Amino acid sequence: MRIKDIGEAELIERIRKLVTTHDDRVVVAIGDDAAVTIPIMGHFDVLTTDMLVEGVHFKFPLITPFQLGYKSIVVNVSDVAAMGGFPHFALVSLGLRSETSMNFVEQLYLGMMEAAGEYGLSIIGGDITRATRLTLSVFILGEVEIEMLCRRATAHVGDKILVTGCLGASAAGLQLLLHTELEKAVPKRKEKLKRAHLMPLARVKEARAAAMHGIHAMEDISDGLASEVTHICQESGVGARLYLEDIPIALGVKEVAKAAGMRLEDLALYGGEDYELVFTVPAHRSRDMAGRVFRETKTAVTLVGDIVREEEGIVLVGREGTISPLGAGYDHFKMAKSEREG
């Protein structure tokens, strides 16, 4: 059954049934001009949105509608986490082709609801319209305790740079999806790598643990570590040194890079979509911080660099001590289409 046979009203009614919420703080959900919720006293509101466009951010059948729905929530949750907060309410705007099947839309929402359940948030509204390419725009309202707020612009000279988990898995997974012949290079890791790209995790627990113990600056790694460190430096008016040999690389990424004829850095530093966290901590507390976050969350935390004075630039220190400028990450408008579609 296609949505043009059902019509807008019936489509909204079906979605409404799929996203039923039992959150006491929801006063008005789907079915009115706007959603209404009760704020928590003594918290800041955290607001974020991400737009995903077919052919730019994802391509069928490389990703299923369920996975896409799941991922569209996670990428926004990750932004709330990077502020030290937790997600609470989501609005979802969908641009759909008239020919889209109801089953497709249901799978999309089931994926969203799966992620919503994992991160404790409710989908309470949105908008549906016609489009020529599937377009998802997810908005999340979260909260953060005033003392837990983490920013990008607050790195200090002398801080250590830390990252959670391992990098490169999502970019390697994308390569496997785009070029299936690469799979034979990583027979045992291929499913994990593809999953890292299709259904990433958001590091809410880890971000909360880090925020609780006091960090200086934090960001999630959506556009690649190089890009995120550059953002922190630009906003904080500092420089940075990243040590290539300290970057934690996910298992199998090296093999994929080799088979694909790419540099390891292309996947681990510039690939993006790992949704790990990068944060800075005063050097004297950095090892203690890494240990605490690991003990509380079982997620590894690795020291990968130093915040230095702005004049020293933003550089990558290679394995033999060579120093080169850290390039930028993905640019939606400057890079060619084929470089990222998946």
Add this chain to the structure above:
Amino acid sequence: MRIKDIGEAELIERIRKLVTTHDDRVVVAIGDDAAVTIPIMGHFDVLTTDMLVEGVHFKFPLITPFQLGYKSIVVNVSDVAAMGGFPHFALVSLGLRSETSMNFVEQLYLGMMEAAGEYGLSIIGGDITRATRLTLSVFILGEVEIEMLCRRATAHVGDKILVTGCLGASAAGLQLLLHTELEKAVPKRKEKLKRAHLMPLARVKEARAAAMHGIHAMEDISDGLASEVTHICQESGVGARLYLEDIPIALGVKEVAKAAGMRLEDLALYGGEDYELVFTVPAHRSRDMAGRVFRETKTAVTLVGDIVREEEGIVLVGREGTISPLGAGYDHFKMAKSEREG
């Protein structure tokens, strides 16, 4: 200069300069993973979003980028108003073609800022991505005092149905934009009618005045009066009678309908995008309410119908007392493309 020559980082930096805010309640604006704001105690949060897609909701050069930016904010403000609330913060997600000029993007944001200034809201974040058709997704966070909250699902049998202002101007304006030869039917009103479509007003003052004096149910008229009354009835479990001869028609709409060979109802009841308000009030207070809202806002309020029992259906009473079912408004998926583009 096109945005693909500038790149994403520079584009965001330019937008950031255009939307600078001085609101004390904004803790973090553009330039971080998410925006952070301070909620008002004792208020509910009101959340709404609308997605506008080129070729579906608007078409160049019928609308200028400035007008489009302006309208994209207003349509969301109107939804917040319909809950009895006031808008405060906006996030804007933009899907842009790489070939889009920087001037175009600036005009879009200048239009948004114009509307933001008029309605007292700040643009504090968003997302920018590449797309094949211009896509705008605006999200607004507003607030409403607990006792002022207006809903759709709370109409009572015996209520009168009231509307603010006059209807049909936006739909008539769209006809003039699509078929310029119709302009000669309304030489003196043509600019006003086109403006009603391109740069509509949101009835925040009027909604607040009505909410203050106690209404039962309220909605903004985005999809046409017929559609909105149907929503109120469905959500409230009631029926309605609308009296065609009582519907306030904007000046010039009759002439445009005649010249275009359309029925007046097609523009005034089914056309949509007038962004007036429809609300219900117990009959004994309805004339007093209309008078109060008019005195406080200088916007006319007209009684157009009655809320009746659900079994009586949702009907339109014609000029000779004929009764016919009230049809539905615009359906994004069922109706043909050419019927609404503009």
